[in-house]
Amino acid sequence: MEDNKEEEKANNQQINVELSDEVAEGIYANLAMIAHSNSEFVLDFIRLMPGVPKARVKSRIIMTPDHAKRLLSALQDNVEKYEKAFGKIEAGQDVPEFPMNFGGTLGEA
Template sequence: MTDAQPNKQQQIQIADNIPGGEYANMMQVNHTQEEFMMVFMNVAGISGKVVGKIQTSPGHLKRIVDALQDNLKKYEVQFGQIKIADAPQTNAGLGFEDRK
């Protein structure tokens, strides 16, 4: 008979340099073959502030997208379909551009 291993729960700590959550209403995404870079911004009127940056591997980004899609489906089942607002017409003056 083997001894059953108790479930070990992962212990995650928040780094001291990470404050509470930030609100972002705009995001810029770029990529190379090796990584995806996401810049999250809080923009109001003609001013904005970068509130977070994330770099991750393509494989991990795929898992993030899958998790977001799963949670979005669950949200809409519980609260109803989300209506997508019109995208801002311009981001002129912020120093960011759309790279298609």
């Protein structure tokens, strides 16, 4: 019984998240590349500009496999809620083919 109370107390705790003005502005990315090893997932968010042969990684997020799976679940939940509110998201016709090579070596995890 006491274990349930401790677990319930932990689930009800609030986390205060601070968002600086700079981070709140966000970074635009229109391409994401994902790699993984046995211990981590690496998500690179990239801005690909039309007519420019070189793309730039704007942000890199590294997370554990557990957190990657939680992110997948949260994204799936949010996409479902979005589609209920605004309609189905259609897959783009101009999706680039993979793997993409921007002149460097292809990364490996």
